[in-house]
Amino acid sequence: MYKNYVNNFSENLKIRRKQLGFTQEKLSEKLDISYSHYVKLENGINAPSFETLINISNVLNISIDSLIFKSVDDNIKLDNLISKVSDYDEEKLKIIKGFINFLLDTKDKN
DSSP: OHHHHHHHHHHHHHHHHHHTTOOHHHHHHHHTSOHHHHHHHHTTSSOOOHHHHHHHHHHTTOOHHHHHSSSOOTTOOGGGHHHHHTTSOHHHHHHHHHHHHHHHHHHHHO
């Protein structure tokens, strides 16, 4: 199930990068990560650390939830994300918690 959200992330990352006219190499430089790591993120091989996810959100001027989910308002920022998800039902909150745990577990393995 969480793999679906990693796939959404990698697909949305690629789409947004192309919308802004960045090459993979240029975006990896802007994100201050290695080119090979960026390619793995975009191909869904690795999930980003939470810090990298925030950095990607800032550099691409897109909300984190827009990167993870398919159709969410692009103007939502991290600082009001908690208030936004407070109305979510238990199932959606489990998915979000699971994805965050997946990101943290992936970071520990890198």
